Amino acid sequence: MKRVILFIATNLAIMLVLGVVASVLGVNRYLTANGLNLTALLGFAMVMGFGGAFISLLLSKWMAKMSTGAQVITQASNADEAWILDTVRRLSERAGIAMPEVAIYEGDPNAFATGAFKNSALVAVSTGLLRGMTREEVEAVLGHEIAHIANGDMVTLTLIQGVLNTFVVFLSRVIGYFVDSMLRKNDEESSGPGMGYYVTSIVLDIVLGFVASMIVAWFSRQREFRADAGSAQLLGSRQPMINALSRLGQMQAGALPSNVAAMGITGDLGKLFASHPPLQDRISALQA
Numbered sequence: 001m002k003r004v005i006l007f008i009a010t011n012l013a014i015m016l017v018l019g020v021v022a023s024v025l026g027v028n029r030y031l032t033a034n035g036l037n038l039t040a041l042l043g044f045a046m047v048m049g050f051g052g053a054f055i056s057l058l059l060s061k062w063m064a065k066m067s068t069g070a071q072v073i074t075q076a077s078n079a080d081e082a083w084i085l086d087t088v089r090r091l092s093e094r095a096g097i098a099m100p101e102v103a104i105y106e107g108d109p110n111a112f113a114t115g116a117f118k119n120s121a122l123v124a125v126s127t128g129l130l131r132g133m134t135r136e137e138v139e140a141v142l143g144h145e146i147a148h149i150a151n152g153d154m155v156t157l158t159l160i161q162g163v164l165n166t167f168v169v170f171l172s173r174v175i176g177y178f179v180d181s182m183l184r185k186n187d188e189e190s191s192g193p194g195m196g197y198y199v200t201s202i203v204l205d206i207v208l209g210f211v212a213s214m215i216v217a218w219f220s221r222q223r224e225f226r227a228d229a230g231s232a233q234l235l236g237s238r239q240p241m242i243n244a245l246s247r248l249g250q251m252q253a254g255a256l257p258s259n260v261a262a263m264g265i266t267g268d269l270g271k272l273f274a275s276h277p278p279l280q281d282r283i284s285a286l287q288a
Helices: 002-025 038-058 059-067 079-095 125-130 134-149 153-185 195-235 241-249 280-288
Strands: 100-104 111-114 122-126
Touching: 002 038, 002 100, 002 280, 038 059, 059 100, 059 111, 059 125, 059 195, 079 100, 079 125, 079 134, 079 153, 079 195, 100 125, 111 134, 122 134, 125 134, 134 241, 153 195, 195 280, 241 280
Parallel strands: 100 122
Antiparallel strands: 111 122
16 A cells, blocks of 8 residues: 555656646647647657656656665675675676665565666565575576666666657647547637547547557567576576576566566566566577
8 A cells, every 4th residue: 555655646746846847848838829839749748758757767766665665785684685785796897887776675576676877776686586596596686687777778768658658748639639629610619629639638648658558568578688688698607597587487476566667577467568578488588
């Protein structure tokens, strides 16, 4: 329940901030007496599309810690924590990035990386993963997450999401205005957009948003193959990553909050909206 409340509150805060920014820039006044001001509409769409994506990215580490309850290891309190810190430090040096924050959270087997910048990221692993895998397999999973950071996957997916969000906002309002004009073409007394504009825009925001989510999920799946290969390169062997994926296939993987799901070691099972490819496909790619 806490995760849901945090998610809703964060999104409402983001929308409020974006609304204020759009008002200050004057791009929220794209509806005029002469019709749509396409330049202003594009500016509004970019503020809403890229603004939401980048604010979410900047808040990603904080949201990840809050939503999963991840505890950052500032100083190792036992041998396992010391090993994890040493492993992440070693892999980060090989990948050419600064040492990320390292955290552990209670949950079923999974891990994720997040953060707006390569050199100030967060890597978190669940207690279920640590209990269910050998150290070599955990090292491969950590290598996978370090590869995500080194490849800049968080920023890449944010840019893709921003572009798609912009198109969704822009197209939904252009089509909504056109539909509304068709519905009221014989109504000469009315001024400004009617109910047809608002209903069509809202419906298209939802429909096109689903399409955009499928495109982002497809890009995310391609990044998973690259992160698997990155782990194999960092460890000098592909077998540990193959073993880790095989082990995940035998375990009940834990779900991650939506804001970090794309950077986890495993994701949901829906095909079109899945952020991760099937485990067997990833194993086959490594073996090939």
